[in-house]
Amino acid sequence: MQERADAARNRAHLIGVARQMVAELGADRVTMDGLADRAGLGKGTVFRRFGTRAGIFLALLDEEETLFQQQVMSGPPPLGPGAPAVERLVAFGRARLEFLVEHTVLARAALDPGQPVPAGDSPSLFHVHMLLGEACPDEAASGTLALQLVAALEGPVLLYLRAPEDAPDPQTVVADLAASWQVLVERVCD
16 A cells, blocks of 8 residues: 555655754654654654654664665675675675664664564565575575574674673774674585
8 A cells, every 4th residue: 555645745754854853862862752843743643653762763774774775685796796695695794784883873772662672684584595595505495594694693783782881992893793794604605
């Protein structure tokens, strides 16, 4: 079912205003009431669109995820098509880690404490499973290996990035995790 034109406009407007508020105030200070007020829309419209406060951040994160997936599916190699599967898996892991670092605030804010933590996202899972199928079809057949590899890039990484103030800078964390990801992928596909 296609979204009504006015609903699509409201959604785009709310997303834009939410993005501005996060940039200006930080995610922790964005509220449903504040978003409705700043957007010049009723609170009911905001609640119908997002459901919960976490829904605001999930919508922002979904837009960023769409851009990321476009790079994976049609960007230049090795992240995009045209490189051998193992090289693409290594590039995917590094890019995914960079994505998580860049969007950690949104990812944390998108977690709804009243809901279970989501298991790996299906675009990443599908992509990793597809590349594993090319690189090492026997090991990839059940899909379990792809699920385990995707888990190594998602939830645990976000928890690791929540490290105390004296933790290394995010780029050092990404470099270390990306190097470990490369070793893991190369050994799995060897």
